[in-house]
Amino acid sequence: MPTAIRPRRSVLYMPGSNARALEKARTLSADALILDLEDAVAPDAKQTAREQVTAAVKAGGYGKREIAIRVNAFSTPWGMDDFKAAAEASPDAILVPKVSSADEMNDIARALAQAGSGASTRIWIMIETALSAFRLQEIAATAKNDKTRLSVFILGTNDYAKETRAKITRGRAGLIPFLANAVAAARAYGIDVIDGVYNDISNIDGLKEEAAQARDLGFDGKTIIHPTHIAPCNEAFSPGEEEVATARRVVSAFEQPEAKGKGVLQIDGRMYEILHAEIAKRTVAVADAIKEREAAQ
Numbered sequence: 001m002p003t004a005i006r007p008r009r010s011v012l013y014m015p016g017s018n019a020r021a022l023e024k025a026r027t028l029s030a031d032a033l034i035l036d037l038e039d040a041v042a043p044d045a046k047q048t049a050r051e052q053v054t055a056a057v058k059a060g061g062y063g064k065r066e067i068a069i070r071v072n073a074f075s076t077p078w079g080m081d082d083f084k085a086a087a088e089a090s091p092d093a094i095l096v097p098k099v100s101s102a103d104e105m106n107d108i109a110r111a112l113a114q115a116g117s118g119a120s121t122r123i124w125i126m127i128e129t130a131l132s133a134f135r136l137q138e139i140a141a142t143a144k145n146d147k148t149r150l151s152v153f154i155l156g157t158n159d160y161a162k163e164t165r166a167k168i169t170r171g172r173a174g175l176i177p178f179l180a181n182a183v184a185a186a187r188a189y190g191i192d193v194i195d196g197v198y199n200d201i202s203n204i205d206g207l208k209e210e211a212a213q214a215r216d217l218g219f220d221g222k223t224i225i226h227p228t229h230i231a232p233c234n235e236a237f238s239p240g241e242e243e244v245a246t247a248r249r250v251v252s253a254f255e256q257p258e259a260k261g262k263g264v265l266q267i268d269g270r271m272y273e274i275l276h277a278e279i280a281k282r283t284v285a286v287a288d289a290i291k292e293r294e295a296a297q
Helices: 019-027 043-059 079-089 102-115 130-134 136-144 157-164 173-188 204-217 227-236 241-255 274-295
Strands: 010-015 032-036 066-070 093-096 122-127 150-155 192-195 221-224 264-267 270-273
Touching (some): 010 019, 010 227, 019 032, 019 043, 043 066, 043 079, 079 102, 093 150, 102 136, 122 136, 130 136, 130 157, 136 150, 150 173, 157 173, 173 192, 192 204, 204 221, 221 227, 241 264, 241 274
Parallel strands (some): 010 221, 032 066, 122 150, 192 221
Antiparallel strands (some): 264 270
């Protein structure tokens, strides 16, 4: 489990070539913003996008919103220049796409060292290829190496579906093994994991259904492509009032002197083990982090 909980319920992609969008992002209630130099930017606008995004990050004004810059893959003509410029701008994170192996994580670590990036900038990676699905454990394991700074998996469900020919249908039956395995690998090595985007922008009910599925699978949040998706995702990935109240009672009960040495307690007519107390502690910590985040908007 990460030592510091940072809400990542809604992670909004913003096209780096759109200066108005970069400015508007300062007013939105998303937990995190991905200022995009990759998919959302046409080849002839890559340079402009890089300049606008790095200038926006250096200027600040995004409050408590977590800021990541998504660079182009190292294999492209723009990748290394994007990475160097992003490192200099010192966002909260640099998001690297198309990562499919532990060796590529080592390449990222070397690029970080060469760019002289500040220690506070973390690495997020896109998990979106068929090969990455087979190598989830070895990729996640590189988080043990402090030089990689790996802290978040972002799932690229559209790219994964393109490579595998899986159909993205209601319920996402064709993606469930990929989704569940990504969560398991991330959790094994203390990495947060964010679900892919929901494509039908106007179908808010469909978004809510998919966000609830992602929450139940264990995801920390969902990437989104439109501001109207922020509130439903914030709601879906926030523990409810009753859940938080119950969690506080469970934590309190296990902290009482009379509970010392006991592995099981009966609370409100239900049996709770120590593992449930640990889950409750995290629920309380998440709720407190969300409250702090929203108070700082």
